Every structure is written in structure tokens, then in C-alpha cells.
Amino acid sequence: MSESKPPSEQWESIQNSVAEIRTQTAKVIVGQEKVVEEMLVSLLCKGHCLLTGVPGLAKTLLVSTLGTILGLKFQRIQFTPDLMPTDIVGSEILQTGDGAGRGFEFVPGPIFANLILADEVNRTPPKTQAALLEAMQEKQVTVAGQTRNLDEPFIVFATQNPIEHEGTYPLPEAQLDRFFFNVMIDYPTIEEEEEVIRRTTGRSTDSADPILDAAGVIALQDATLDVPLPDNVVKYILQTVHKSRPNTAAASDFVNNYVDYGAGPRASQCLARAARALALLRGRSTASVEEVRDVALPILRHRVIPNYNATGEGVSVENVISELLKD
Structure with a gap:
């Protein structure tokens, strides 16, 4: 591993990208600068992130906005008590089309994306949680005896609601350790909440523009190591x-x-x-x-x-x- 700073041209390009990511994020997200910074750190470190906060604090919007800015394929998985592992990783479906004969075809699940939002991860039973956590750890899934790799970059942002406990399955400490960060999202200030009202209750809302792609994100992750x-x-x-x-x-x-x-x-x-x-x-x-x-x-x-x-x-x-x- 290199212990030297990247070349000046590359360093300047990196800093321009970082500044533009912050600018684009601020167009959609009011405040939460610390949370955004921590999410970016997690992304640059190829680490998965657990976001904890009460409903309505824009956790889903934060992750989807980041996916848009970085030009990554984004998937949201809503975790529910009846969610099965195959609903996450995919399954083989029997095809009976004319001429081709019968056969099984793999239909990939939503885990096959770059940026995953696992919404309310503590609402699903441990068996389904384990399917997600295995994909996080190994960056691959096994279905019907065949292992399939997940595309890079692959980052999971999981959310959980701290105020509801009935019908939830809290993640054990050993599984929590697989998350790089555990980020707490707090209420906005009164000034920030006023700005949220002004931005979101009119006829138009701002949107972020993509500035990178998967290769650009991987380049930033590699630069972090230097x-x-x-x-x-x-x-x-x-x-x-x-x-x-x-x-x-x-x-x-x-x-x-x-x-x-x-x-x-x-x-x-x-x-x-x-x-x-x-x-x-x-x-x-x-x-x-x-x-x-x-x-x-x-x-x-x-x-x-x-x-x-x-x-x-x-x-x-x-x-x-x-x-x-x-x-």
C-alpha cells in the first residue's frame, strides 16, 4: 500500500469532486452536514453504514440523493416481517417458454446494485437479516448452489427506528460489528426545519445532478488508501x-x-x-x-x-x- 499523497493533479481533481458532492447534496438535504460527511467517509472506506433516527428525518432521501450524485445503481429494500431471503438475493424461476424447453433461470434480487437502502432492517426476522449481512460481508450471494459476485462498489445503508420495539428483531452485537459506522440522525434545528418547509411545500423542489459514476467512486476509494x-x-x-x-x-x-x-x-x-x-x-x-x-x-x-x-x-x-x- 502506498503511503504517499496522490499526484497534485489527481489531488486537485479529488478535491473538486468532493466539493461538488457537498454542493449537490446541499441542494436537496437541509443541514445534516455531519451525517453527510460520515456517510461519505463510510462510502470511501467501502464500509456499510447503519443509520438510526426517528421517522421523518430524511434517511431515505439522504441515501437516494447520494446514489444519484455518485451515478450509482440504487435499490431500496423495505424490510418487513414477511420478507424472505430470496426476496433480497433473488431466486431461480422455472421457465416454460415455447421452443426453448423447460429450464431454471436466475432472477436477481434487489441486492444486485451498487447502493442499497435496507429500510427498517430490524423489522425482519434473523434469517432474512442474515441473508443481507452475508452479502455485506462476502460481497457475493449463493443461490441454488451457485455463487454470484456483487458489482463494485457495493455499499449498504441500513436504517432502523429507535422508538418502536414491538414486532422488531434487534441486530445482535456480533452482527452490528459488520457495520462500519453507526450514525445517529437527530432532529433539525428550527432554522433548518423552516428551510425544509420552504423547499418542500411549494410547487417545485430542487434535485441533485449526477457528477460521478461507479468507476469514479472506486477511484476515490483507492485514493483514500494513499x-x-x-x-x-x-x-x-x-x-x-x-x-x-x-x-x-x-x-x-x-x-x-x-x-x-x-x-x-x-x-x-x-x-x-x-x-x-x-x-x-x-x-x-x-x-x-x-x-x-x-x-x-x-x-x-x-x-x-x-x-x-x-x-x-x-x-x-x-x-x-x-x-x-x-x-
């Missing part, structure tokens, strides 16, 4: 992750009291990749500790598991991560 990661940043990542593990030499009394399970090695890898991507998005030639701190929350939120003491005393996982980031 952003240098200094030794001091690697050490900071390792220290932060190791401090999250209770009953170890690096753990503080706070962690020992309130954490059940700390983050594993995958968290260290994700922090390194995300720091590179965020530095690229910000036009910085080298990743720094600042980028690590800025991506720590969505990476560690679903990988650090508070214990019963934390629940009883109102200590949230966000409180724990803030403690980990203290110097």
Missing part, C-alpha cells in the same frame, strides 16, 4: 481501543465499572481507515489525531457494550466514548 497515517496516529488509535477493554492494563476505573465488552481489533482497523477518508474529504494531506477523534463515536458506538451498572446509573455509551477520548 493518505498517510503517521505513527503517532496509529498509537493513538491503539491506545483508545485498548482503553475500552475492561479488566486490562490500559482500562481505567470508569471502564471497569461501566463496560461489559470493549472494542475489538476491527475497531482499530476502522478508525485507521476512517481517519484517512476524513482527511481526504477535508483536503488534508495526512490523517491526524483530530480525524480519529471525529470518527470515534460512529465507529465505537456499537462496539463498546455498557454493563448493567451503566444502565442503572444512566451512563450511556456516548459517555463511555467521551471518557476514552480524554487525554
Whole structure:
């Protein structure tokens, strides 16, 4: 892997693309700059993203707009209690056309796209969740004994509703770990909500224009790997992750009291990749500790598991991560 910054011409082109992505996104999405930035980081790192927020916060619009801007094939899958694995990956259908004789033909499911919106992923049973998660992990599906690869880039943005629990099947921690980011989407400010009203309740609404294609997205993903990661940043990542593990030499009394399970090695890898991507998005030639701190929350939120003491005393996982980031 290269540890040198891309050539100046390529670097300028990358920064122009990033600026145009932000401009096009702002034409449709009001506010949510932090969420958009985190989604772009996830995309550049080839990582899947879990979006958590109450209904009406434009989660679906965010993902579909990003797909349009990046020129990617977009598919939305609405997860329901009766959704079957074959509804996601596809199935073989018996064809009985004249002349050709009978035979099975594979009909691909909606998973065969570049950008997938898995809407309300916690509403479907574990068997169907597993079909999606296998595709996320392996970037391939197996139907009737035949393995079929998914096209690159392949990114899943899954949403879940935090306020409804009846009839849902929460993702276990081991499955949550397959998501690169766990992004929380909050309510807009009153000024942002006023702008939403003005933009969306008239006769016309703005739309985003495509500025890239699949090859362009892959080029950005490759460029992310070339952003240098200094030794001091690697050490900071390792220290932060190791401090999250209770009953170890690096753990503080706070962690020992309130954490059940700390983050594993995958968290260290994700922090390194995300720091590179965020530095690229910000036009910085080298990743720094600042980028690590800025991506720590969505990476560690679903990988650090508070214990019963934390629940009883109102200590949230966000409180724990803030403690980990203290110097």
C-alpha cells in the first residue's frame, strides 16, 4: 500500500469532486452536514453504514440523493416481517417458454446494485437479516448452489427506528460489528426545519445532478488508501481501543465499572481507515489525531457494550466514548 499523497493533479481533481458532492447534496438535504460527511467517509472506506433516527428525518432521501450524485445503481429494500431471503438475493424461476424447453433461470434480487437502502432492517426476522449481512460481508450471494459476485462498489445503508420495539428483531452485537459506522440522525434545528418547509411545500423542489459514476467512486476509494497515517496516529488509535477493554492494563476505573465488552481489533482497523477518508474529504494531506477523534463515536458506538451498572446509573455509551477520548 502506498503511503504517499496522490499526484497534485489527481489531488486537485479529488478535491473538486468532493466539493461538488457537498454542493449537490446541499441542494436537496437541509443541514445534516455531519451525517453527510460520515456517510461519505463510510462510502470511501467501502464500509456499510447503519443509520438510526426517528421517522421523518430524511434517511431515505439522504441515501437516494447520494446514489444519484455518485451515478450509482440504487435499490431500496423495505424490510418487513414477511420478507424472505430470496426476496433480497433473488431466486431461480422455472421457465416454460415455447421452443426453448423447460429450464431454471436466475432472477436477481434487489441486492444486485451498487447502493442499497435496507429500510427498517430490524423489522425482519434473523434469517432474512442474515441473508443481507452475508452479502455485506462476502460481497457475493449463493443461490441454488451457485455463487454470484456483487458489482463494485457495493455499499449498504441500513436504517432502523429507535422508538418502536414491538414486532422488531434487534441486530445482535456480533452482527452490528459488520457495520462500519453507526450514525445517529437527530432532529433539525428550527432554522433548518423552516428551510425544509420552504423547499418542500411549494410547487417545485430542487434535485441533485449526477457528477460521478461507479468507476469514479472506486477511484476515490483507492485514493483514500494513499493518505498517510503517521505513527503517532496509529498509537493513538491503539491506545483508545485498548482503553475500552475492561479488566486490562490500559482500562481505567470508569471502564471497569461501566463496560461489559470493549472494542475489538476491527475497531482499530476502522478508525485507521476512517481517519484517512476524513482527511481526504477535508483536503488534508495526512490523517491526524483530530480525524480519529471525529470518527470515534460512529465507529465505537456499537462496539463498546455498557454493563448493567451503566444502565442503572444512566451512563450511556456516548459517555463511555467521551471518557476514552480524554487525554
